[in-house]
Amino acid sequence: MKYPIKGSCQCGQVSYELLEPPQMVVACHCRECQKLSTSAFSITAMVDAKSVVFSGEMAHWQRPAESGNVSAAKFCPGCGNRIYHYNPDQPDQIKLKPSNLSDTRLIQPVAHAWVSEKQDWFEIPAGVKVFDKQP
Numbered sequence: 001m002k003y004p005i006k007g008s009c010q011c012g013q014v015s016y017e018l019l020e021p022p023q024m025v026v027a028c029h030c031r032e033c034q035k036l037s038t039s040a041f042s043i044t045a046m047v048d049a050k051s052v053v054f055s056g057e058m059a060h061w062q063r064p065a066e067s068g069n070v071s072a073a074k075f076c077p078g079c080g081n082r083i084y085h086y087n088p089d090q091p092d093q094i095k096l097k098p099s100n101l102s103d104t105r106l107i108q109p110v111a112h113a114w115v116s117e118k119q120d121w122f123e124i125p126a127g128v129k130v131f132d133k134q135p
């Protein structure tokens with residue numbers, strides 16, 4: 001894969017460039033991620049904040065996470081597409097929502113979290129790490 005990889009929300013108001021490969025790609029099956037993704041799970045690419053360059057105004061929302069941390073979210077105010085999550089106490093680490101990337105081949109989770117809340121019909125692929133809750 002060639003970097004940088006461009007990404008944008010559905011309406012195009014928010015765009016970004018990912019400069020280097022993510023540290024890790026994780027699928028999360030918690031109920032919050034099911035709501036977020038309108039699907040069975042969401043996928044997150046853990047990246048260093050310095051390796052993504054964003055452009056366009058984003059809206060903000062946050063909620064308490066089970067860990068006691070804050071889960072903060074940035075999204076496009078035009079189309080509502082979620083762009084990334086982060087912990088305000090660790091702003092150097094970004095949890096990018098990678099389905100917005102133009103090249104989606106990197107979206108291969110190596111770990112699945114919150115499988116205690118996963119949909120019964122989804123079978124965890126062989127060879128990935130599995131966590132009952134948050135790793």
Ligand SMILES: [Zn+2]
Pocket residue numbers: 009010011012013014076077078079080081
């Ligand atoms: Zn948008």
Ligand SMILES: [Zn+2]
Pocket residue numbers: 028029030031032033034114
């Ligand atoms: Zn989740």
